[in-house]
Amino acid sequence: MSSTIVPPELADKIIDFLWDSKPDLCTCSLVCKAWLPSSHLFESISFKPDRQFLALSRVPVVASYTQVLDLRSWPLEINNGVLPLLDHLSDASRLRKLILGSFPPLPEHLPTLPQLEMAWLSWGDGLDSAYPHVGVKLEHLAIQGLHRNADILRWLECSEHAPHTKRFSLQIPNTIDAACLELISKYLHQLDGHLECLPLDIYPSLSLRRNITLLALEGLTSLRRLHIGHGIYFHPPAPSFAGSCRIFPTILGIVFLLTPRNRLEELVLDVDISPDAWVSDSEADFQKILDSPAVREIRTVQFNLPHGPDDAGISGRTYGVRFAAFMREKGLIFREAVYADESKGNFV
16 A cells, blocks of 8 residues: 555645644555655645744755745745745745745845746835846746736836746736836837747726727737637536627737737637626627637637636536537637647647
8 A cells, every 4th residue: 555656636635625734644644655755745835924834944955846936925024034945945946936925035036937926016115125136037927916016017117127038927907007008018028029928817898998009919029829818708508508608809809909020829718617698699709800810820729718627526628628519509610729728738
């Protein structure tokens, strides 16, 4: 029994259930050798506002195991107790992704970090001089909540921090203002020449058409992959009713702004699963977008279904199969379309 390998997914679920019960976790570790390596347990660490997490600074080897570090919930106050931890993280050779809610100086300790996510980041009073300077090897920068955060806006405005960023993920809420969008557009065009992938997290709003125009995406010549959400809402069929789909033309209409200068190779459209059926008919608008010259020039179009399983136990692959069948039934056929749960690599 001691040589049995437990699937990592099962181990993760057991750990989530047992949480920090040390006696139970120790018992589990005797069952299977797959539980023993610390490298598995510390691949992803999410800090909570609890000083017990500072104990990790006394175990420097943990830093060599960590691939994802989430500090969104850590208190803004930077105290001496965390400095030893930062020193260890500077040697985190396997760290691939850092998620911040505070800690502006932290990226300076990680000059080779490939992926940085700023989630409603705040510097705090008196920390303007501690703007994070991100190394040129950063490949992916993701920002949430920048429209309400003057700190991040100032950081982008003077930013030469990530000149080699290849992927820039951006959340655009319906409350964003024109000045913020113009600043984002300026930053995007500073990245042109390196920027290859642009995921846009967009929600319907009355000012959406203006917002999209202000981004001036047509000027991005190095962009190869555009990822758009949330413009498609799908209500899967059931025995008692047919499936339905609603699109928001103002979101998917981003494709009408594309020009041959963009040279896009891949378009990814998020498909959200709706709990309610739609009575409005969006099929004509959907077909118009799929038939547009800009989309026809793109080599691959992918419909990205949510990862699963969801609360009903339905996997992303199953949703992909149902959505593909719905598209065929409605005559919304598109050449070489891919229906996938992108996060898991499950292609239909």
